[in-house]
Amino acid sequence: MRERKEQTFFEDEALDSAVGMIMTLAAELYITRDRCTKLERILADKGIIDPAEIETYEPAADTRRADALDRDAFAAALLRNIRGKTA
Amino acid sequence: MKQFGQRYDAYQSFLLGCKTFWLNDLYAQVKGETSEKLGRDTPVSVDDIAASLKDSTVYKYYAWMERHLQKMKYSGRYGIIPSHEPYRAELEAWLDQPVPEGLLSLDAELDLPAYFTEIDVHQHPGGTCGDSLAGIVYDRGARSMWPAASKDLSLHERFDTVVKGLCDPSRIVDLGCGFGKSARGIYQDFPEAAVTGIDISAPCLKLAARIAVEDDAGNIAYRQARAERTGLETEGYDLVTSTMLLHEMPPNAVRETITESFRLLEKGGHAIHLDYLAGEDAFDRFIHYGHGKRNNEPYMEPLDKMDLPGALREAGFENIEITPFEEAPNALSADTPRWRLPWVVVAARKPNY
């Protein structure tokens, strides 16, 4: 495949590639969302879950703590990029 | 058609959703910004419009999306190209099956024009000739090119209806027939006619021939050749068509193709081409030329700017008519602004004398 320089549309080329990354992530997100919906439907059709239960689901205290830690780690990994530091 | 799974489908469907937003909302906003800046009634040029949008953020996003949504369709993790790779051997074997005598004639020695091989046309990596699976990839890409036309073959049926209004052909040449989408419409819509499909792309023609075998079609022959020099019989045909071919050629090749069509036609024969011409409106031209640049279709602008009726007249044609073509129901009368390709039918006739 021949590789050429990609066209750019913003003043700063960095924005062109950042939009590319956002779109790639959005596509992955949509794929995951689509899969989740299908999974929920299949589970509901088989009577394994009641979809309403997902909305009212209350995790136990230790599960909730684990979820919170996971969330914090996710946010930190995402946002450490804007610190502009080497470590 | 191969199924690539739910993730592939969801990805392509996401892109189609983005494209729908692009062609309705982003397009309308760019158009709105332009008329706000320039005033609705002032006659303006393509350059005036370019200058007025130079600092428009929405236009930058419009341009980015136009290019990259198409690129994402082909490339990336769930793109059409990588998704075919695991099935390469199987698909190549399917394409290489023998076909009935006379259905397909390929020319391994054919000199492919540089204007064609040098670009990855409509951002198809490697172009529509570059790889043995290029025809299959192109077929898949064409199905999801534009939301309005998705999974819809009726564009070619609509063209055939226009053709039927102009003539009743019995020997037809379809130039630049690709993987046979246009030729297939023709051999089905004109079952009594003998149809010859010409294209330079062997991978596309092989797919076209497979489809004809599955259709059990008896009135089609595919031949690998350049539209400018088909090698077909002089005055052997009463209709020469092309759909979406002319804008893929530089003006010189368009002129040669017109001359070649004239040679192929018997007296009184018709040449009918479906292609894109942006018309008079400066905004339409600005959008169309930009599309050509961003989608790797560099000859759209030169085709629009060349004197096509003049070239037809010079070759000897008469009754030259260029008419807007409605590619989908109400496409020409839609009252909300929406991006579309400026389809036209270019029809001409070889004199009867």
Ligand SMILES: C[S@@+](CC[C@H](N)C(=O)[O-])C[C@H]1O[C@@H](n2cnc3c(N)ncnc32)[C@H](O)[C@@H]1O
């Ligand atoms: C946009 S496709 C259209 C295919 C088909 N007519 C359809 O309606 O789907 C253009 C086709 O023209 C072919 N082509 C480009 N230049 C050509 C030439 N000089 N001679 C013959 N075919 C050419 C390409 O290989 C491609 O298949």
